[in-house]
Amino acid sequence: MKIQSVAIVGGGTAGWLAANHLAKALFNQNITITLIESPDIPTIGVGEGTVPTIRKTLQSFGISETEFITRCDVTFKQSIKFQNWLDSHRHGRDNFYHHLFDPPSSMGDDLSSLWLQNPSDAYSQLVSSQFDVCEANLAPKLITTPEYQAVQGYAYHLNAAKFALLLAENAKQKFAVNHVKANVIDTRLHLDGSIASLVLDKCGEQEFDFYIDCSGFDSILLAKALKVPFVDKSQELFVNKAVVVQVPTDPDAIIPPYTKATAHQAGWIWDIALSNRRGVGLVYSSAHLDDEQAEQKLNRYLSGQLDQYSYRTIPMKVGYRKQFWARNCVALGLAQGFLEPIEATSIMLTDFAAGYLASRFPSDSRQCESLSERFNQTMSYAWERVVEFAKMHYCLSDRNDSDFWIDNRDPQTIPAGLSNKLALWQEYVPLSEDLFSKFEVFNVENYLYVLYGMKFLTYKKTMSESSLVLAKQHAARIRRHSEQLCQHLPAHRELLSKIHQYGLQKI
Incomplete structure (x- = not known):
């Protein structure tokens, strides 16, 4: 059967990212796309960090970067600054490292071997000028730098609710996506188990050929139906x-151009500065910390102002669906699964999966079986790599101040793939060839920043005199380039004000 109509169930960032990806790819193919959004269910709206992809x-959707920045309270994100993830007695009470967005050693050969000669220094500062740019709270570009172009690599912090509205407007105006505000109260199936129709509280029964589940943690199509x-x-x-909270900020306050990720005894705290407020969230393990203790910790972090x-x-259900594409339904966003906010993986995986689906969307229902098999293999691989990368942040820590950190180093809790990588990297500096698939979510530079930021020590090999020179x-x-950048790049808030x-400039 030819696929002529698609329903996207759920709005928010996931639903409207999917709508833009699909509608752009399928434009002028006589396929109608309808997004059904509940007027009663608010979006989660706490994941306000993105990655450079x-x-x-956004550029492919035809969205102006200027409009995006001005409408969605956007700030630039050049790094994640991990604070207190290492033992305070060995590394100091204010130990930190940067997971930067510019690749390391961009002006020549990899400097990891040089750092290993003296690993007491900050790895990211040795290998990248962006360290000093971030620490000086500078912007990643100039007002004369064209839209989406960069002096330093960057992503964004954003207001998730406003971002969803901008994506919705773009999808409807540019790509003719239909928008229905209604609740799905029932799902009806064909005899073969595929979805036949949706029953809506305001529109009755509606039939579509293909369905995208963006209904969040509930996953009303893929999981429930x-x-x-x-x-x-x-x-x-x-x-x-x-525990999440939004904190207003002074209009003249310095805006860090990075996400702060501060570890505590049973998890960590994110702190994301937008142009007018901070999004703060304390994430924790309920097996190691109760709700009252978590609130007390967040209150201390906010200098006793939480009650204001x-x-x-x-609650976060940690994991993902065994299949992401079943019969004539694909799940995206939180309906696929959720691990935790570290490294802003939720929006990243949604964007990746929606773009991949759009590039391999079936024109006929007979294609679903073969396409779904490939899609499920790819997404399962991607999710497992995210599990490994997230776990690496915890199992590399040498903190001993709580059972949480000690338990994270238990070999039984470390994925086999990560254990194999770490065993290899104890002997050899990581190479891109160590990562086998083009569907790797994180590249070798991501691993390098976290591994050596957390003082993981590869066996130090003696460098020849010529290599050392x-x-x-x-x-x-790199140091000279850092000095030049710090002299010429504007302060972060200064650039945002000018934008x-x-x-x-338009490209």
């Missing part, structure tokens, strides 16, 4: 709750 996505089981990952990733703001506790010259070039006033 989102720039390419099609009974696709859940793959639990809570034995590897312990964090399963978050509205806050809520969000070249490496030191390379490091000196609001003048806009960025």
